[in-house]
Amino acid sequence: MMKVLVDTNVILNYLTGREDKYLEESIQVMLMCSQKKLEGYVAFHSLSIIWYTAGRMKLPEEIKRDWLDRVCRILTTASANHDSVVEAVHNIEFRDFEDNLQEICAKSIDADYIVTVNTKDYEHSNIKAVTPIDLVQIVKDIPPQ
Numbered sequence: 399m400m401k402v403l404v405d406t407n408v409i410l411n412y413l414t415g416r417e418d419k420y421l422e423e424s425i426q427v428m429l430m431c432s433q434k435k436l437e438g439y440v441a442f443h444s445l446s447i448i449w450y451t452a453g454r455m456k457l458p459e460e461i462k463r464d465w466l467d468r469v470c471r472i473l474t475t476a477s478a479n480h481d482s483v484v485e486a487v488h489n490i491e492f493r494d495f496e497d498n499l500q501e502i503c504a505k506s507i508d509a510d511y512i513v514t515v516n517t518k519d520y521e522h523s524n525i526k527a528v529t530p531i532d533l534v535q536i537v538k539d540i541p542p543q
Contacts, residue, residue: 400537401437403504404428404473405514406444406496408530410451413465420515423530427513430537432472440473441503443496476503491522501525511536 404427410416411424418424431438445466452462478486482502492498497519504512504525512520512527520527528536 399434399437400511400540401439401507401509402427402431402511402513402533403439403441403476403500403507403509403525404431405500405512405516406441406447407515408513409440409444409448409469409473411515411530413448413468414455418515420530423534424515426534427530428472430534435537436533438473439476439503439507439509440469441500442475442477443499443503445469445475447496474507476507476509478502478506482506492519494519497523 408420408424408427411418411421412428415421427436430436448465448469449462452465478499483499486492486495486498486502489498492501500512501520501523509525511533512523512525513530513533514520514527515529517527517529
């Protein structure tokens with residue numbers, strides 16, 4: 399089964415329904431993960447970003463916890479070890495440290511893809527980054543077994 403690490407921005411599209419050109423496909427990606435058509439993962443630190451974002455939206459704690467619960471029921475948490483985090487600190491190829499952590503978590507689970515709305519942020523990634531639109535098309539193109 400194809401393994402994907404779902405970037406925080408795709409998850410936030412799904413949770414918030416915010417206006418984004420990838421909204422429909424972000425929802426489809428999460429649905430495919432919930433239906434076990436994809437083996438979906440979330441980087442451990444994405445959960446704190448989601449919590450923070452919900453707080454900035456002034457959502458009550460019960461909704462913030464519900465969001466995290468929903469994500470954790472659909473996606474498995476991927477983590478990083480100390481050495482890989484230190485390596486990320488010194489990796490100057492990634493402009494954004496958080497994206498570098500996403501890649502490290504994707505490596506830890508041997509992901510086939512990182513699903514993100516910002517593929518340009520992963521141009522130095524060893525794991526191919528695709529948009530939700532791209533992933534939906536890739537899954538459609540896989541012949542049934």
